[in-house]
Amino acid sequence: MRGRFISLEGGEGAGKTTLIERLRQSLLSQGHEVVVTREPGGTPGAEDLRTLLLTGAADRWTAMTEALLMYAARVDHVERLIEPALQRGAWVLSDRFSDSTIAYQGTGGGIDLDRIRTIHLAALGDFAPDLTLILDLDPLVGLRRTVERGEDPTRFEMFDTEFHTRLRAAFTEIAHSEPQRCVLIDASKSPDDVFEMALSHMRERLEVKA
Ligand code: T5A
Numbered sequence: 001m002r003g004r005f006i007s008l009e010g011g012e013g014a015g016k017t018t019l020i021e022r023l024r025q026s027l028l029s030q031g032h033e034v035v036v037t038r039e040p041g042g043t044p045g046a047e048d049l050r051t052l053l054l055t056g057a058a059d060r061w062t063a064m065t066e067a068l069l070m071y072a073a074r075v076d077h078v079e080r081l082i083e084p085a086l087q088r089g090a091w092v093l094s095d096r097f098s099d100s101t102i103a104y105q106g107t108g109g110g111i112d113l114d115r116i117r118t119i120h121l122a123a124l125g126d127f128a129p130d131l132t133l134i135l136d137l138d139p140l141v142g143l144r145r146t147v148e149r150g151e152d153p154t155r156f157e158m159f160d161t162e163f164h165t166r167l168r169a170a171f172t173e174i175a176h177s178e179p180q181r182c183v184l185i186d187a188s189k190s191p192d193d194v195f196e197m198a199l200s201h202m203r204e205r206l207e208v209k210a
Contacts, residue, residue, distance in 0.1 A: 003033075003086040004206055007097035009174075010135030011167045012157050013142035013149075014187045015194055016095045019135070022195045023202075027091050035085045038095035039073065043080045046073035054154040063109025067116055070101050071123045078124060097129055099174050099182075104156065107170035108163050131205055133198050134175050135187035139164035142187075 006023075008016040020036055027034045040050040049069055053061070061069070074097070085092050098120055106113045143164065146157055175184040183201045187194055 001089055003088070003090040003092060004131070005082060005086055005092045005094070005129045006202070006206075007094045007099065007129040007132045008135065009096060009099045009103070009132055009171055010187060011137060011139050011142045011164055011171070013145035014135035014137045015145075015191065016135060018191050019133070019194055019198055020093050020095055022191070023093055023198060026195075026199060027093075033085075033088070033090040035081070035090050035092045036095075037077070037081060037092065039077060039097055039100065040070055041073065042077040042082070042094070045076045045080075049073040049076075054156070056155060058155050058158040060155060063105045063111050066109065067101055067105040067111060067119060070105065071119050074098065074101075075123050078127060083127075094129070097132070098124075099132060099134070099171065102174060103167050103170035107173075108159070108166050129181065131202065132174075132178075132182040133201065134171050134182055134184050135194070136168065136172065136175075136184050137187040139168055 008020060010016060024034050024036050039046075040053050041047045049072060053066060053069055053073075082092050082094070101116055101120075102113055105111050106116050139161065143157065143161075146153070172184065175182040183205075185194060185197050185201075189197070
């Protein structure tokens with residue numbers, strides 16, 4: 001039986017990595033094979049592209065170059081990791097996927113969203129997650145969480161507050177426009193509460209038992 005593909009989306013520091021680890025444990029305890037991955041990245045080639053995308057000056061790339069690099073990485077990721085895992089029945093949890101390109105390079109970077117959808121269609125056809133959990137959080141709270149973590153900021157974390165505010169609206173819009181695939185989760189709650197909300201959506205939509 002084909003596995004399930006779940007993507008996690010949201011602004012900076014919304015708690016995706018934290019939630020993914022809990023979901024991984026929960027799915028493992030049900031006996032599933034679980035593949036945890038991330039974008040940009042997930043395969044050796046895509047991780048090389050990640051370094052190009054996330055390091056250097058904030059204006060290193062234009063939004064269209066970013067979108068094309070994201071898709072170059074994504075095709076490698078889908079063809080070499082995600083699709084083979086789904087075919088052998090694994091559950092794939094990806095920290096970001098194509099909605100991030102719509103939000104960051106589209107709404108955030110000013111590229112017409114239909115141009116991004118055209119790139120997606122050309123690169124991946126109608127390939128899409130079975131479920132997308134969108135973590136909704138005030139961008140200032142999320143950015144503060146990333147600062148408190150003490151790591152060097154990525155290129156995108158250096159973009160201004162207005163950019164990050166547009167991202168939040170973009171993710172909300174995606175959730176409202178595709179309710180059959182996406183759910184919006186209040187990420188200002190505790191990690192336990194966020195996990196319970198995510199699990200409850202998975203039970204409802206993907207027949208998860210735990
Ligand atoms: N990008 C990506 C694009 O521009 N276009 C694209 O198409 C794609 C795919 C990736 C960057 O690439 C951009 C978007 C990103 O800027 P990244 O470093 O992977 O870069 O950045 P993020 O995906 O934003 O990952 P982060 O690690 O910054 O955030 P997470 O994973 O959402 O948050 P997490 O779990 O690490 O938590 C952050 C901190 O908050 C705490 C955690 O302990 C941690 O310290 N925390 C909570 N605190 C309070 N309450 C909660 N509920 C908490 N949950 C976590």
